[in-house]
Amino acid sequence: MNQTQPSASADTPSNLLISAHQIQHRFGDNRVLHDIDFQIKRNQIITLIGPNGAGKSTLVKILLKILKPTQGQVVHHQNLVIGFMPQKIQIDPTLPLTVKRFLQLGLKKAEHNTTQIETIAQELQVESHLNQAVQSLSGGEMQRVLLARALIRNPDLLVLDEPVQGIDLQSQSQIYQLIHEQQQKRQCGVLMISHDLHLVMKHTDEVICLNQHVCCSGTVQSLRDHPSFIAQFGTDLPEHALYQHHHDHCKHG
Amino acid sequence: MTLDPFMLYALSAGLLAAWLAAPLGVFVVWQRQAYFGETLAHSALLGIGLGLILQIHLTLAILITSFIIVISLHQLRQSALLATDTLLGILAHGSLALGLVVISLQGNIQLDIMGYLFGDILSVHREDLYWMLGLGVLLFVFFYRNWHDLLNLTLNTELAQVEGVKVKALQLQMTLLLALVIAVAMKIVGILLITSLLILPAATARRLANTPEQMLGYTFFTASFSVATGLILSYYLDLPSGPAIVVSAMTLFLILLLKPKK
Numbered sequence: 001m002n003q004t005q006p007s008a009s010a011d012t013p014s015n016l017l018i019s020a021h022q023i024q025h026r027f028g029d030n031r032v033l034h035d036i037d038f039q040i041k042r043n044q045i046i047t048l049i050g051p052n053g054a055g056k057s058t059l060v061k062i063l064l065k066i067l068k069p070t071q072g073q074v075v076h077h078q079n080l081v082i083g084f085m086p087q088k089i090q091i092d093p094t095l096p097l098t099v100k101r102f103l104q105l106g107l108k109k110a111e112h113n114t115t116q117i118e119t120i121a122q123e124l125q126v127e128s129h130l131n132q133a134v135q136s137l138s139g140g141e142m143q144r145v146l147l148a149r150a151l152i153r154n155p156d157l158l159v160l161d162e163p164v165q166g167i168d169l170q171s172q173s174q175i176y177q178l179i180h181e182q183q184q185k186r187q188c189g190v191l192m193i194s195h196d197l198h199l200v201m202k203h204t205d206e207v208i209c210l211n212q213h214v215c216c217s218g219t220v221q222s223l224r225d226h227p228s229f230i231a232q233f234g235t236d237l238p239e240h241a242l243y244q245h246h247h248d249h250c251k252h253g
Numbered sequence: 254m255t256l257d258p259f260m261l262y263a264l265s266a267g268l269l270a271a272w273l274a275a276p277l278g279v280f281v282v283w284q285r286q287a288y289f290g291e292t293l294a295h296s297a298l299l300g301i302g303l304g305l306i307l308q309i310h311l312t313l314a315i316l317i318t319s320f321i322i323v324i325s326l327h328q329l330r331q332s333a334l335l336a337t338d339t340l341l342g343i344l345a346h347g348s349l350a351l352g353l354v355v356i357s358l359q360g361n362i363q364l365d366i367m368g369y370l371f372g373d374i375l376s377v378h379r380e381d382l383y384w385m386l387g388l389g390v391l392l393f394v395f396f397y398r399n400w401h402d403l404l405n406l407t408l409n410t411e412l413a414q415v416e417g418v419k420v421k422a423l424q425l426q427m428t429l430l431l432a433l434v435i436a437v438a439m440k441i442v443g444i445l446l447i448t449s450l451l452i453l454p455a456a457t458a459r460r461l462a463n464t465p466e467q468m469l470g471y472t473f474f475t476a477s478f479s480v481a482t483g484l485i486l487s488y489y490l491d492l493p494s495g496p497a498i499v500v501s502a503m504t505l506f507l508i509l510l511l512k513p514k515k
Contacts, residue, residue, distance in 0.1 A: 028331075061411070064411075064414075064415050066411055066414050066415065082415055084411070084412055084415040084416075086409050086411050086412050089408065089409045089412070091408055092282075092283050092284070092285055094282050094283055094455075094456070094459050095283045095407065095408075095465060096459070096462045096463050096464055096465060096467070096468055097464075097465065098463075098464075101464065101465075102408070105401065105404055105405055105408070106416065109401050149412075153416070159415075
């Protein structure tokens with residue numbers, strides 16, 4: 001945790017975790033992102049939505065500084081600790097690794113601390129799996145373990161790439177519930193990629209709709225009145241509705 | 254049992270090669286890089302060919318060739334629209350064939366190609382042992398310092414990068430170390446069989462281990478056992494030493510298949 005920042009009000013610069021200016025990215029001749037400005041603050045939940053190929057994962061990699069953008073710059077807050085939950089993780093069965101060891105590897109070398117691992121495992125309801133091989137977990141269990149690993153360094157910002165992809169509905173709402181609980185408890189920022197909005201919606205402060213550029217963004221409420229959002233989702237949007245996400249209006253050649 | 258001095262020489266060279274291969278071997282298995290290792294090994298023959306033409310040290314020539322192979326692979330992945338295993342197959346056999354052609358073109362040089370392909374442990378010189386010892390120190394320092402980070406990059410490179418691991422630098426260093434180990438272990442089992450020295454002991458050790466560190470420990474053990482029995486068999490039954498080592502490693506692997514999986 002960053003010791004140098006006391007809990008200031010949400011708008012002071014010290015609460016700005018990541019800011020990105022005029023991001024543009026190309027893979028070869030293929031322009032995948034352009035004209036993107038982005039900011040995320042402490043205690044803010046942002047959901048990034050968009051169709052396949054919209055550049056969501058690419059943008060997140062740029063924001064995490066895994067990928068250097070073709071143009072533009074990304075600034076991280078000093079000593080920013082990020083907890084990252086990758087979209088999927090494939091661990092070869094030849095690697096003998098328990099869940100406990102997997103979590104331990106998320107800590108820095110000098111910080112091995114069994115109580116810390118047990119506490120986080122309890123909070124995320126994976127303590128009964130600690131001595132199990134990490135490859136033997138079900139989809140939902142693995143997502144909870146990945147979330148535990150993202151949280152174990154006490155991050156200022158949690159970045160979740162499609163955290164509920166490929167798991168059953170019941171586990172999905174459980175994961176969302178856990179993310180929400182942890183965010184409330186830690187007051188950290190959350191940046192989440194999603195292609196379904198239905199469960200994230202009610203806790204999200206800002207939704208950014210991406211299709212190579214930012215189509216529209218704002219609070220859920222303001223987006224409901226936004227013309228392009230209405231074009232996508234219709235006017236009356238129930239809180240937990242399941243709906244199809246259309247991005248046809250965003251195609252600009 | 255008495256052993257000739259040259260047999261002791263061969264045994265120490267074989268054991269050193271096995272120990273050098275062990276830590277790289279477990280990561281090759283964990284990261285599913287067996288075919289990549291094979292490609293580097295095959296390209297070593299091209300390295301020898303080029304080294305002979307340019308009259309530079311063969312180990313240096315092998316390192317440079319490995320480097321070229323890694324860069325070619327990276328470029329082809331982005332432009333050739335072929336699966337990585339297809340590209341590796343092309344590079345492995347292309348470089349092996351090119352190596353054989355380049356070596357054959359130098360008609361005046363008496364070169365034991367079979368020795369390079371299948372190993373010739375009796376051709377090991379004192380200088381080779383020094384190389385191995387030096388490389389052993391280098392490998393020990395590398396793996397001791399980076400073990401934690403290497404496990405993390407094996408799990409997921411992006412997660413490792415977010416957590417502050419220098420992924421690209423470590424991968425490059427590991428590739429160069431792999432090329433060096435291939436260069437020095439080539440005389441023991443040969444280019445065509447060297448991948449088995451990397452993956453067989455590690456695959457065997459998997460049946461016994463509960464942690465990554467245990468697996469490394471058992472890999473040292475199974476590799477040493479395979480080298481020792483292989484060389485003793487080759488000595489008493491007059492078998493080619495490289496294949497004898499691999500056959501004994503294979504036998505140990507098959508025996509441990511009978512043991513229930515952990």
